[in-house]
Amino acid sequence: MLFQYAHALIGFLFGMLFVALQVFLLVRLLAPRVKEPMKDSTYECGEPPVGDAWVRFDMRFYTMALIFIIFEVEAVFLFPWATVYNDLIAGLRAAGTGNVLFPFIEVFVFILVLGVGLIYVWKKGDMDWVKAMRGQPKQSWPPTEGSTGERDVEKDVA
Amino acid sequence: MMFFALSKQAGQIAVTNADVQEKFPGLVQEITSNLGAFLPELILAVGVMWVIMADLFTRRERSRRMGFHAFAFVAVALVSVICHGFSGDQELFRGMIVDDGFGAFFKVLLLVGTLICIPMVMMTRSFDGRRMGEFYGLLLGSVLGMFLMVTAKNMIMFFLGIEFASYTSYLLTGYLKGDRRGAEGALKYVIYGSVASGAMAYGLSLLYGLTGSLDMADVAQGLIVSRTTDVTVLIAGLLCFAGFGYKIAAFPMHFWSPDVYEGAPIPFTAFLSVISKAAGFAVLLRFAEGMVGTGNWELTLSNGDVVGVDWPLVVGVISALTMTVGNFAALFQRNLKRLLAYSSIAHAGYLLMGIAALAPGAENAIPGWQAILFYLVAYLFMNLGAFLVVSIIAEKTGRETLDAYRGLGSRSALLSVALGIFLISLIGLPPTGGFTGKVQLIKAVVDDGQIWLALVAVVNTVVSVYYYARIIRLMFLEESDDTSKVPLSAPVSAFVVLMIVPVLWLGVFFGSTVDFIRDLTLTLG
Numbered sequence: 041m042l043f044q045y046a047h048a049l050i051g052f053l054f055g056m057l058f059v060a061l062q063v064f065l066l067v068r069l070l071a072p073r074v075k076e077p078m079k080d081s082t083y084e085c086g087e088p089p090v091g092d093a094w095v096r097f098d099m100r101f102y103t104m105a106l107i108f109i110i111f112e113v114e115a116v117f118l119f120p121w122a123t124v125y126n127d128l129i130a131g132l133r134a135a136g137t138g139n140v141l142f143p144f145i146e147v148f149v150f151i152l153v154l155g156v157g158l159i160y161v162w163k164k165g166d167m168d169w170v171k172a173m174r175g176q177p178k179q180s181w182p183p184t185e186g187s188t189g190e191r192d193v194e195k196d197v198a
Numbered sequence: 199m200m201f202f203a204l205s206k207q208a209g210q211i212a213v214t215n216a217d218v219q220e221k222f223p224g225l226v227q228e229i230t231s232n233l234g235a236f237l238p239e240l241i242l243a244v245g246v247m248w249v250i251m252a253d254l255f256t257r258r259e260r261s262r263r264m265g266f267h268a269f270a271f272v273a274v275a276l277v278s279v280i281c282h283g284f285s286g287d288q289e290l291f292r293g294m295i296v297d298d299g300f301g302a303f304f305k306v307l308l309l310v311g312t313l314i315c316i317p318m319v320m321m322t323r324s325f326d327g328r329r330m331g332e333f334y335g336l337l338l339g340s341v342l343g344m345f346l347m348v349t350a351k352n353m354i355m356f357f358l359g360i361e362f363a364s365y366t367s368y369l370l371t372g373y374l375k376g377d378r379r380g381a382e383g384a385l386k387y388v389i390y391g392s393v394a395s396g397a398m399a400y401g402l403s404l405l406y407g408l409t410g411s412l413d414m415a416d417v418a419q420g421l422i423v424s425r426t427t428d429v430t431v432l433i434a435g436l437l438c439f440a441g442f443g444y445k446i447a448a449f450p451m452h453f454w455s456p457d458v459y460e461g462a463p464i465p466f467t468a469f470l471s472v473i474s475k476a477a478g479f480a481v482l483l484r485f486a487e488g489m490v491g492t493g494n495w496e497l498t499l500s501n502g503d504v505v506g507v508d509w510p511l512v513v514g515v516i517s518a519l520t521m522t523v524g525n526f527a528a529l530f531q532r533n534l535k536r537l538l539a540y541s542s543i544a545h546a547g548y549l550l551m552g553i554a555a556l557a558p559g560a561e562n563a564i565p566g567w568q569a570i571l572f573y574l575v576a577y578l579f580m581n582l583g584a585f586l587v588v589s590i591i592a593e594k595t596g597r598e599t600l601d602a603y604r605g606l607g608s609r610s611a612l613l614s615v616a617l618g619i620f621l622i623s624l625i626g627l628p629p630t631g632g633f634t635g636k637v638q639l640i641k642a643v644v645d646d647g648q649i650w651l652a653l654v655a656v657v658n659t660v661v662s663v664y665y666y667a668r669i670i671r672l673m674f675l676e677e678s679d680d681t682s683k684v685p686l687s688a689p690v691s692a693f694v695v696l697m698i699v700p701v702l703w704l705g706v707f708f709g710s711t712v713d714f715i716r717d718l719t720l721t722l723g
Contacts, residue, residue, distance in 0.1 A: 127222070
C-alpha cells in the first residue's frame with residue numbers, strides 16, 4: 041500500500057539531485073571567478089561594516105514584547121467581533137431569546153481579563169523604561185540635567 | 199467560545215450575515231445554559247486573577263496571606279463541584295468537555311489535594327519575604343488546567359489542558375529564583391515536557407488524520423468500527439502514551455521526575471507527585487477507554503501479515519517496568535524527597551495495572567478504572583501525608599536526608615507514628631488505604647487473567663518494604679545524638695492527625711468509597 045507513493049519519493053529524490061547538480065556543478069562550470077579582496081567583505085556593494093553583529097540587546101525588550109501581545113490579542117479578537125456585532129444584536133432581537141447585551145458582555149469579560157494583565161505590568165513597573173531599583177528614587181525620562189538617563193551601572197551592582 | 203463555534207461552522211459553509219443572525223441566538227442559549235456546569239472552573243479562573251491582583255496591592259510582608267485567599271477560592275470551587283453532583287451526563291460547549299461523574303470525582307480529588315497543599319505552602323519558611331500571589335495564582339491556574347484535562351472530550355482540549363497544567367508546573371518548580379537545584383529541575387522539566395508534548399501532539403494529529411475527527415468518542419468509534427488496519431494506529435497510540443506517560447512519570451518517560459521532585463519546593467513536590475499524577479491518570483483513562491478498552495486489535499501490515507496488538511499486554515509491560523525501575527532506584531536514596539520521587543514512580547506502575555485490566559474479564563469483577571480511582575484516593579492522603587511530615591521535619595531541622603529521622607520516635611511521637619502509618623500504607627499493608635487499594639488493583643489484574651503482572655506487583659511490594667521499613671527502623675530503633683523534642687504547634691498537630699484519619703478510614707471502612715466509585719459513570723472521553 042505504501043508503494044503507491046513511491047513515485048512521489050522518486051520525484052522528490054530526483055528533484056533534490058537536480059537542485060544539487062545545478063547549484064554546485066553547473067555554477068562551478070559556468071560562472072566566472074575573479075579573486076579580489078573586496079569580495080570577502082560583508083557587503084560587496086562597498087559599504088564598510090561598522091562594529092560587530094553580536095551587539096548586546098536590552099533584556100527589557102522581552103517585557104515590551106509581552107505587553108505587545110496583550111494588545112495584539114485584544115485587537116485580533118475585537119476585529120471579527122466588531123464586524124459582526126450588528127448582526128449578532130439583530131439576530132438576538134429577532135429570536136427574542138436571551139439577553140441582547142450578550143455579545144457586549146462577553147467581549148467586556150474578555151477585555152477585563154486582558155486588563156488584569158495590563159494592571160499587572162503597570163503595577164510591577166514594567167511600563168517605565170527607566171526602572172527604579174528597589175530602595176532608590178525613581179528617575180525621570182527624558183533625563184534631567186546631570187543625568188544621562190542610562191542607569192548607573194556601578195550603583196546597581198553595589 | 200463564541201467565535202470558535204462560529205468559525206467551526208464556517209468550515210462547512212461560507213458565513214453570511216444572515217447566517218450569523220440565524221445561528222447566533224441558539225449558540226448563545228447553548229453557551230449560557232452550559233455555564234452552570236462550568237461554575238467550578240469559572241470560580242478558579244476568577245481566583246487566579248483575584249490572587250494575582252490582590253497581591254499587587256498588598257505589602258510584601260503580608261503577601262503570604264494570599265494563601266488564605268487561594269484556600270477560600272479552592273474551598274468554594276469544591277463546594278460548587280459537590281453541589282453540582284456526580285450524576286451529570288452531558289457535553290458542554292459543543293463537545294469540548296463533558297460533565298460526568300468521572301470528571302466530578304477527579305475534580306474533587308484535585309481540589310482536596312490542593313486544599314492540603316496550600317497550608318503546606320504557608321508553613322514553608324523558604325518562601326518568606328517573597329511575593330506569594332503569583333505562586334498561588336499559578337497553583338490555581340494549574341488546577342484549572344487539570345480540570346480541563348480531566349473533563350476534556352476533544353483532543354484539542356486534551357492538549358490545551360495538559361499544556362496549561364504543564365506550563366504552570368514548570369514555573370512553580372523554579373519559583374525559588376536563585377535556588378540552583380530548583381532551576382536545574384525546572385529546566386529539565388521544560389525540556390522533557392516539551393519533547394513529550396510534541397510527541398503527543400504528533401500522535402493526536404495522526405489520529406485526527408486517520409479518523410477525520412477531533413472528538414475522542416468519534417475517534418474511538420471510527421477506530422473500533424473500521425478496525426483501521428494500519429501500523430499508524432499503533433504508532434499514534436504509543437506517541438500519545440508518551441505524553442500521558444510523561445505526566446504520570448511512567449517508565450521510559452520518568453527521568454525528569456527525581457530531579458524535579460528534589461529541586462521543587464516540598465509542598466509543590468507533593469502537589470506534583472499526587473495531584474498532577476491523578477490528572478494524568480484521568481486523561482489516560484479516558485483515552486485508554488477508547489483505545490485500549492476494546493481489547494486486542496488485529497493489525498494487517500502492508501505485506502499482508504496480520505499482527506495482533508495486545509494493548510493490555512503493552513500497558514502491562516510498561517506497568518511492570520515502571521514499578522520495578524521505581525522501586526529498585528528508591529532502594530539507594532538518602533534524600534527523602536528523592537526517595538519519595540522514586541516511590542511515586544513505582545506507584546504509577548501499580549496504578550498502570552488498572553489500565554492493563556481496563557475491560558473487566560469476569561462477571562462482577564472490578565473494572566480496572568474503578569480500582570485506579572480508589573487507589574488514587576488512598577494515594578492522595580498517604581503520599582501527601584508523608585510529604586507533610588517530610589516538610590515539617592525539613593522546616594524544623596533544615597535537612598531532607600535520612601539522618602534527620604534517626605531517633606525521631608523519642609523526639610516527636612506524633613510525627614513518627616504518623617509517618618510510620620503513611621509509610622505502611624505506601625507499602626500496602628493493612629489496616630491502611632494503601633492495602634485495600636492495592637488489593638483491588640491486583641484483583642482487577644487477576645480477574646483479567648494477567649497473573650504474571652500480579653506476581654510482579656507482589657514481588658515489587660516486597661522490594662519496597664526494604665526502603666520504607668528502613669525509615670521506620672531509623673525512627674524507632676535507633677538513637678539520635680540530638681534528643682530535644684520537636685516542637686509542634688496545635689494547628690500543625692491537628693493537620694497531621696487529620697491526614698492520618700482518612701488513611702486508616704480507607705483501610706477499615708472502605709465499603710462506602712468502593713460503592714461510591716462503582717456508581718460513577720465514565721463517559722467515553
